[in-house]
Amino acid sequence: MSGLTLTIDTDAWRAHQRAVVERTPGIIPVAKGNGYGFGLARLAEQAQALGVRTLAVGVPGEVAAVRDHFDGDIVILQPWRPFDSRAVELARDPRVISTVSRLDDLEVLGNLGGDVRPRVVLEVLTSMRRHGLATTDLAGVEAASGMVEIEGWTIHLPLHSDATEAEARALASRAVDAFRASVWLSHVPTATAQAIGRELGIQEPLETRLRIGTDLWLGRRSAYATTATVLDLHEVSRGERVGYHQHRCPGDGWVVVVAGGTANGVGMEAPTSGSTMRSKAISVATGALEAAGRALSPYTLDGKKRMFLEPPHMQSSMVFLPKGSTPPEVGDQVPVEMRMTTALFDEIVAARTA
Incomplete structure (x- = not known):
């Protein structure tokens, strides 16, 4: 697998669809x-x-x-x-x-x-x-x-x-x-x-x-998974400039270059109504991060979502992994959370069965 990949457990995915159809007479799939x-x-x-x-x-x-x-x-x-x-x-x-x-x-x-x-x-x-x-x-x-x-x-x-x-x-x-x-x-x-x-x-x-x-x-989330290939890895020091916009690194660590960018729908979110206190607080927090030139990415590295170093590129993204974490290797697959209604994957594959 390479690029931004959607892996489908086809048996589980289809079983969910059959269950929905069986309990919904006259269903019209969209x-x-x-x-x-x-x-x-x-x-x-x-x-x-x-x-x-x-x-x-x-x-x-x-x-x-x-x-x-x-x-x-x-x-x-x-x-x-x-x-x-x-x-x-x-x-x-x-x-x-x-x-x-x-x-x-x-x-x-x-x-x-x-x-x-x-x-x-x-x-x-x-x-x-x-x-x-x-x-x-x-x-x-x-x-x-x-x-x-x-x-x-x-x-x-x-x-x-x-x-x-x-x-x-x-x-x-x-x-x-x-x-x-x-x-x-x-x-x-x-x-x-x-x-x-x-x-x-x-x-x-x-x-x-x-x-x-x-x-x-999309009703059975466990039936599919979205991952991205690690394309490159660079060790950096605090204050070192990186990327198109030459932002300074917030600390010692690694620049992790991962597959997926704006062409794939990475970093694209639908506007929300902000109808609850929690959603409003999240909007304020993420807005402050973006104003400071930082934004949480959808990529999970060493068990946590990590910050973008700059806005996603067309087909790749640069993510910061701080020192003290375990860096991935080039070619590894890492989890990425995608909004499925805006996602365009480089590859769609069936899950391997034992």
């Missing part, structure tokens, strides 16, 4: 962006092996990356817009389901022409306030139902809470009253989705489906 670190093609292959009938991608450009690896329906989560030429072309594909969040766009889709009626899911506006039809627009869907194939309603909710479940029930009821179709949900428990289906059923439960990404692919 494969978007960087494929949660595993890659879009690999996730599409896994979805095919799991026997699911629908796979979700984020944007039109991702359809090409999965369609040769998955033979079911592909739903595009980004709402359809008439100015996106790729989205317009894909709307004519019988395997593709477009998400519609505006009545004007639904009318345009219905008048595209061609041999295939576009397949759509209709997004309902939630307290997320991202995309969706307002409840006042739901009544207008019936008139367009003859021009498109409505596969269901999709309701993208905030992260799970008691308020989220109540919102899911209320919006699903209003949507189904406007046009009877299955309900696709996110961020609610399976039991809640099934209960909503029973509540909305007349003679039998209405089908509800759950979109799941993170819990499906």
